[in-house]
Amino acid sequence: MPAAWADLDFFAGxxxxxxxxxxxxxxxxxxxxxxxxxxxxDLTPPEKVRAVILGQDPYPTxxxxxxxxxxxxxxxxxxxxxxxxxxxxxxxxxxxxxxGDLSHWARQGVLLLNTALSVPAGEAGGHARLGWRPLVEExxxxxxxxxxxxxxxxxxxxxxxxxxxxxxxxxxxxxxxSPLSARRGxxxxxxxxxxxxxxxxxxxTPIDWVGKEPAGQG
Numbered sequence: 001m002p003a004a005w006a007d008l009d010f011f012a013g014x015x016x017x018x019x020x021x022x023x024x025x026x027x028x029x030x031x032x033x034x035x036x037x038x039x040x041x042d043l044t045p046p047e048k049v050r051a052v053i054l055g056q057d058p059y060p061t062x063x064x065x066x067x068x069x070x071x072x073x074x075x076x077x078x079x080x081x082x083x084x085x086x087x088x089x090x091x092x093x094x095x096x097x098x099x100g101d102l103s104h105w106a107r108q109g110v111l112l113l114n115t116a117l118s119v120p121a122g123e124a125g126g127h128a129r130l131g132w133r134p135l136v137e138e139x140x141x142x143x144x145x146x147x148x149x150x151x152x153x154x155x156x157x158x159x160x161x162x163x164x165x166x167x168x169x170x171x172x173x174x175x176x177x178s179p180l181s182a183r184r185g186x187x188x189x190x191x192x193x194x195x196x197x198x199x200x201x202x203x204x205t206p207i208d209w210v211g212k213e214p215a216g217q218g
Contacts, residue, residue, distance in 0.1 A: 005139070008138050022130050026120065030120060031061075032065035054115060073101060091190075097209070105209065116130065145165060153177055154176025174189045
């Protein structure tokens with residue numbers, strides 16, 4: 001379990017053991033690799049969280065998922081949703097990251113949390129009912145004790161808004177960046193500049209979304 005989040009009730013009670021037992025009994029390959037399942041929580045401890053992006057579950061293609069929502073392992077071609085995220089970033093900020101590994105976001109306080117932290121290889125949504133949801137609900141509650149920027153893309157992510165405590169949050173709720181819905185409100189939403197403007201208004205350092213080596217298309 002991730003040390004910085006170990007005091008959550010999920011880890012202290014029987015729920016984590018139930019999920020761990022289910023993972024141990026899984027006969028199909030599990031993605032991301034076991035050591036990367038908690039990557040989002042390892043890279044972004046609770047006291048460092050400044051923004052939250054909720055995804056659904058890891059990419060089910062072996063070699064793609066790296067434990068961060070919407071992120072892929074270095075060198076992997078961009079999935080269509082991530083390509084749309086980068087297209088919106090380019091329209092918003094004029095540049096995009098060099099690759100689809102979003103670890104540099106996580107290290108700056110962007111919690112890239114999937115609502116299911118694992119998936120069987122080749123079966124999207126295969127662990128949606130494994131028992132991860134109580135953990136995500138508790139994380140959302142914990143993080144929202146402080147003002148936070150929430151990027152809730154699509155109905156699945158927006159379903160967790162009810163667990164956000166009232167506060168001086170920035171709420172950005174739009175369509176999902178999927179090719180099926182991106183043109184219904186995700187494109188043109190300018191989430192990256194809006195988050196940075198909100199952070200700067202609070203006297204905080206903006207997030208370097210692009211990284212040091214922006215790339216062109218692809």
